[in-house]
């Protein structure tokens with residue numbers, strides 16, 4: 001089955017159960033995960049990324065596009081994630097940040113530069129490749145972070161409250177852009193949010209942890 005499937009996922013810490021989840025997210029669809037602080041939302045994302053901290057025990061299986069990825073190393077999973085903060089590399093230009101996302105298989109300076117330019121144009125930032133990330137607005141940084149992640153060609157997208165630092169107007173705009181780009185690529189999206197408005201705008205399924 002295409003998309004992301006969490007089959008009988010359970011996570012415990014020090015023998016204490018934290019969460020149980022069964023979910024399927026079809027390509028282009030969104031599952032919003034809500035729940036109070038400490039209910040395990042970030043831990044769930046780590047489990048899907050393959051970066052669960054020591055001390056956590058997980059059972060169940062994670063499937064992506066019909067392949068089981070439960071035990072694959074993080075870099076082999078093709079799961080992209082966006083965090084609350086954009087985490088752009090400050091010592092690289094905007095173009096350098098984007099080139100960092102490109103797979104090694106894209107070879108040659110010209111081909112890589114062309115992919116970076118295309119990505120910038122897709123989010124209305126044509127000509128920004130040479131800019132220092134520190135000179136960008138919050139919304140522009142969010143767009144660069146989104147395209148850096150998408151250039152790595154993920155097959156699923158995890159969003160860890162990526163809009164929460166933006167003010168209300170910008171928040172809706174960035175949220176729409178991220179969800180539209182995910183839909184255009186047919187990516188299943190798991191959105192962690194504290195905000196019911198995010199879940200409502202995303203449409204799709206909603207689960208609450210805790």
Ligand SMILES: Nc1ncnc2c1ncn2[C@@H]1O[C@H](COP(=O)(O)OP(=O)(O)OP(=O)(O)O)[C@@H](O)[C@H]1O
Nearest residue numbers: 013018035036037038039040041042043044053055
């Ligand atoms: N590295 C870690 N080692 C030990 N316990 C941890 C670790 N990371 C998280 N926890 C614990 O696991 C539980 C779930 O934490 P998690 O960060 O997943 O919650 P959350 O729902 O994302 O919270 P928030 O909304 O505040 O970000 C909490 O009790 C937390 O203290």
